Amino acid sequence: MxxxxxxxxxxxxxxxxxxxxxxxxxxxxxxxxxxxxxxxxxxxxxxxxxxxxxxxxxxxxxxxxxxxxxxxxxxxxxxxxxxxxxxxxxxxxxxxxxxxxxxxxxxxxxxxxxxxxxxxxxxxxxxxxxxxxxxxxxxxxxxxxxxxxxxxxxxxxxxxxxxxxxxxxxxxxxxxxxxxxxxxxxxxxxxxxxxxxxxxxxxxxxxxxxxxxxxxxxxxxxxxxxxxxxxxGGRDFDRAITEHFADEFKTKYKIDIRENAKAYNRVITGAERLKKVLSANSTAPFSVESVMNDVDVSSQMSREELESLVAPLLExxxxxxxxxxxxxxxxxxxxxxxxxxxxxxxxxxxxxxxxxxxxxxxxxxxxxxxxxxxxxxxxxxxxxxxxxxxxxxFEDVHQYSVSYSWDKQEEDEDHLEVFTAGSQFPSTKLITLHRTGDFSMEASYTNPEKLPAGIPTHIAKWNITGVKIPSGQSSVPVKLKLRCDPSGLHIIESAYSVEDIEVEEEVPRAADAPEDAEPEYKKVTKTVKKDDLTIVAHTFALPEETLNELIEKENDLFSQDKLVAETEDRKNALEEYIYTLRGKLDEEYSTFASDDEKTKLRDMLAKAEDWLYEDGFDSTKARYIAKYEELASLGNMIRGRYLAKEEEKKQALRSKQESERMAELAEKLAAQRKAEAEKQEETPKPDAEGDIDLD
Incomplete structure (x- = not known):
């Protein structure tokens, strides 16, 4: 799931x-x-x-x-x-x-x-x-x-x-x-x-x-x-602060951060922090170390100064x-x-x-x-x-009216405003057109002059095929389900041709008609679905072939990122193993390795370290694993002896603790039995007639 x-x-x-x-x-x-x-x-x-x-x-x-x-x-x-x-x-x-x-x-x-x-x-x-x-x-x-x-x-x-x-x-x-x-x-x-x-x-x-x-x-x-x-938005405040300090530092420190992208980024990052501080305080200091040319800069700003800088925005x-x-x-x-x-x-x-x-x-x-x-x-x-x-x-609201248009045939209209500005979506509208064959439809904004600059007037186009004209007819009715889906995208959900057929329908019986009266029928015309039509959409979505290519490229880049991360992990693991093993060889592992083993292992560690910082600084994941396993072949054997001894100590300690607990328990039980025995001896016993003898 x-x-x-x-x-x-x-x-x-x-x-x-x-x-x-x-x-x-x-x-x-x-x-x-x-x-x-x-x-x-x-x-x-x-x-x-x-x-x-x-x-x-x-x-x-x-x-x-x-x-x-x-x-x-x-x-x-x-x-x-x-x-x-x-x-x-x-x-x-x-x-x-x-x-x-x-x-x-x-x-x-x-x-x-x-x-x-x-x-x-x-x-x-x-x-x-x-x-x-x-x-x-x-x-x-x-x-x-x-x-x-x-x-x-x-x-x-x-x-x-x-x-x-x-x-x-x-x-x-x-x-x-x-x-x-x-x-x-x-x-x-x-x-x-x-x-x-x-x-x-x-x-x-x-x-x-x-x-x-x-x-x-x-x-x-x-x-x-x-x-x-x-x-x-917030970036406009950040930029206003940065531009203010850029002018100040040019005069005060003789540096121009606008000429250095890294310096400008450092200041804009500091400006964001300053903006947050000024939201809770009336004034705040500002400083950036080594902003450029090894120059440290510092200043301060008040909330009133910030509001003055962004006055056009606040309007x-x-x-x-x-x-x-x-x-x-x-x-x-x-x-x-x-x-x-x-x-x-x-x-x-x-x-x-x-x-x-x-x-x-x-x-x-x-x-x-x-x-x-x-x-x-x-x-x-x-x-x-x-x-x-x-x-x-929940329903959202249409920002702009959208009309659908089609090629004009006979006396039909060639467009219709389907979704009006201010109406809610998702929503669906069903329309009927009379078509003489395959046709196309387009969706576009009804009032282009009301759109913000840059938004394309055209939304989508659909080619609808499979229209069959019955013999003796010049056109066929086609029903189209037009939809503004939950994401606000305009689509044609379905299209199908229909035909009118005559059927006999029973006439409702009158209230005073006898029960055994014969039912009456009348002929009525009903519209029924005939053929589903094929819809080929031309929207802003990427073509399937292009989409698959980009998916493949992203998967390749993702795999490469993963390989680099894993390689870096193996490199770090090798470096950590070298320094950890070297330190323990003279401490915890000292008594668990012979002098020859210590000499050999120290030599292997030195060579591995030299390789790691020279030829192996930028190597492959497999090489790092191989070097690690080479060291581990001897290092883990010594470590195994150490762990075996440590486990032996732990087992001995557990046995000792268990023996002490058992002895303590036995002593406690013996004390309880002794106390019970003494209590029984002190209790007076009744005579044969049931009276207590006080003499």
């Missing part, structure tokens, strides 16, 4: 959760952190993923790619790319398909990976973390992504999950996932005809600000409105709130509670502005960092065929 897995794919850090033990658990990574850095690094032999990439980021800055979710599914020529590119130290390039890729060095060679591949590498890493932690099987995942993701970006994330060997059962809006957590684990929700509880969720993370309004009843959630500012704080309320047709006073999530909502000036916008205090009953991942894990559990979960129905 697969353990349901929820992934909050964050820009800076990602959080992993699983549904198990009748609850939702956060999965800690290999260093016991409850979140994992969302980055991928590349080295001479292998990749560094998550924590490994973060640890090597400063020394490997050009070969470390972060902010993965900002570039996946994005075109290189997109207007957003200019904004995003300033947050990258690695080289981003334009791929043949117009998408964004990263150019890095792996194994001494220059290689290019697409953004989808990079996300797949990270997902494969966190999948391994979950497998290691749960010791279970992981096949399904629900991935939480920003509400502003286009259909193309949602397909790209789903493809990345497939490359990583997972089945993406749902790609869900991140704030919706947090709202699910709220609805599932909150008690005392309205029921039946009671007024729903209206809750606003404000999520400000590392790069995005989203506000969603939800209406809750027991076991039910409807998202009424969602708005966002996708260029508003936009209430925009998403205002737009979300307008989309939901609500006023601030209609909102019952305001829940804040995301690390950046801890900044005091943001909290104050949000509170004033709603005119009420803020709630923090949800875990600000983990609510999204927990909701995603619950959603994945809903899709599990083997896991029983608390009944909970």
């Amino acid at each position: 697969s353990t349901p897995f929820g992934l909050d794919l964050g820009n800076h850090n990602s959080v992993l959760a699983v549904a198990r033990n009748r609850g939702i658990d956060i999965v800690v990574n290999e260093v016991s952190n409850r979140s994992t850095p969302s980055m991928v690094g590349f080295g001479q032999k292998n990749r560094f993923l998550g924590e490994g990439a973060k640890n090597k980021q400063t020394s490997n800055i050009k070969n470390t790619v972060e902010s993965l979710k900002r570039i996946v599914g994005l075109n290189y020529d997109d207007v957003d790319f200019e904004t995003e590119s300033k947050y990258f130290q690695s080289k981003l390039v334009k791929l043949d398909d117009g998408k964004i890729g990263a150019q890095v060095r792996l194994g001494g060679e220059q290689v290019v990976f697409s953004a989808t591949q990079l996300v797949a590498m990270f997902i494969n890493k966190v999948k391994s973390t979950v497998v290691e932690e749960t010791k279970g099987k992981i096949t399904d995942v629900a991935i939480a992504v920003p509400a502003w993701y286009s259909e193309e970006q949602r397909y790209a994330v789903a493809d990345a999950a497939r490359i990583a060997g997972l089945n993406p059962v749902r790609v869900v809006n991140d704030v919706t996932a947090a709202a699910v957590t709220y609805g599932v684990f909150k008690s005392e929700m309205p029921e039946g005809e009671q007024k729903p509880r209206i809750v606003a969720f404000v999520d400000i993370g590392h790069s995005t600000y989203t506000c969603s309004i939800g209406a809750f009843k027991r076991g039910e959630l409807k998202i009424l409105g969602t708005a966002y500012d996708k260029h508003f 936009r704080v209430t925009d998403p709130v205002t737009r979300a309320l307008a989309e939901a047709n609500l006023k601030p006073e209609d909102v019952d509670f305001v829940e804040i999530i995301g690390g950046t909502t801890r900044i005091p000036c943001l909290k104050n502005a949000i509170s004033e916008a709603f005119g009420k205090p803020l709630s923090t009953t949800l875990n600000q960092d983990e609510a999204i991942a927990k909701g995603a894990a619950f959603i994945c559990a809903i899709h599990s065929p083997t896991m029983r979960v608390r009944p909970f129905k």
Whole structure:
């Protein structure tokens, strides 16, 4: 049975959760952190993923790619790319398909990976973390992504999950996932005809600000409105602080950190720490040792200075709130509670502005960092065929209207608005067209002028074949089931032709008709299903052949990473064995080896050490194992003698302790018998008549 897995794919850090033990658990990574850095690094032999990439980021800055979710599914020529590119130290390039890729060095060679591949590498890493932690099987995942993701970006994330060997059962809006957590684990929700509880969720993370309004009843959630500012987040505060200190250090220390990527990264890392300190304090010191050119820098900043630096950003704080309320047709006073999530909502000036916008205090009953991942894990559990979960129905909201169009035939219309902006999904619509043969359909946004810049107007195209025209007819009715699925993807679920046939149907008997009256029949026309049609979809999803190639490449890279890790483990084991055995040879093992054996073993250890730091510094796993076994052939024999003697001592000690316990027990029993005997002698005995003799 697969353990349901929820992934909050964050820009800076990602959080992993699983549904198990009748609850939702956060999965800690290999260093016991409850979140994992969302980055991928590349080295001479292998990749560094998550924590490994973060640890090597400063020394490997050009070969470390972060902010993965900002570039996946994005075109290189997109207007957003200019904004995003300033947050990258690695080289981003334009791929043949117009998408964004990263150019890095792996194994001494220059290689290019697409953004989808990079996300797949990270997902494969966190999948391994979950497998290691749960010791279970992981096949399904629900991935939480920003509400502003286009259909193309949602397909790209789903493809990345497939490359990583997972089945993406749902790609869900991140704030919706947090709202699910709220609805599932909150008690005392309205029921039946009671007024729903209206809750606003404000999520400000590392790069995005989203506000969603939800209406809750027991076991039910409807998202009424969602708005966002996708260029508003913690990284903007970090960058403002860094740019401020870059100017100060240029004057104060005569160094320009903008010219040195590693120095800039050190300062931006320090800026993130400073921002967190200023959330709880009015002023905070700032220092970085040897930032560049062996120069140590130091300064300080007050909360007022920070707010002044980000003043243009703070002017936009209430925009998403205002737009979300307008989309939901609500006023601030209609909102019952305001829940804040995301690390950046801890900044005091943001909290104050949000509170004033709603005119009420803020709630923090949800875990600000983990609510999204927990909701995603619950959603994945809903899709599990083997896991029983608390009944909970939820619907998200269409951001934009979507129309389906087809080639016009006769006097039919050639398009129809199927899903309107503000309506809920998942949803299904059934339409009927009269077709003269095979045909095609397309889905596109109804009002392109309302779309944010960069989102493609076209969504998908389908070729529908197998239409058979009966003799004597010019066309045939075709029914199509159009669906916006739970991931917000627009599909044609089924298509089939129908025909009208005449059947006889019994006429309902009149109330006053005699019981033995003959039944009456009438002819009626019924529409029945005739032929299933073949649907060939052309969506943003990767073609099957391309997907399989990328899966194979990821598997090769994963195997190489595993081999490098195992080789390093064997090398470390050999090094540890050399130093441990050498030390014990003069101590614990001294009396268990002859002088000849000691001389021989010391010589073997010296040669192995020389080899390890010279020719064997960069060897193979098999060579390290062979060297280890060569030393162990003699070392383990001596160790065996030592362990045998130690076991003999332990057995002797156990025997002695057992003998002492038995002797102590025997002594205790003898004392008890003696005490009982003495007690019996002291007790007076009755005479023959039963009286007690006192003389």
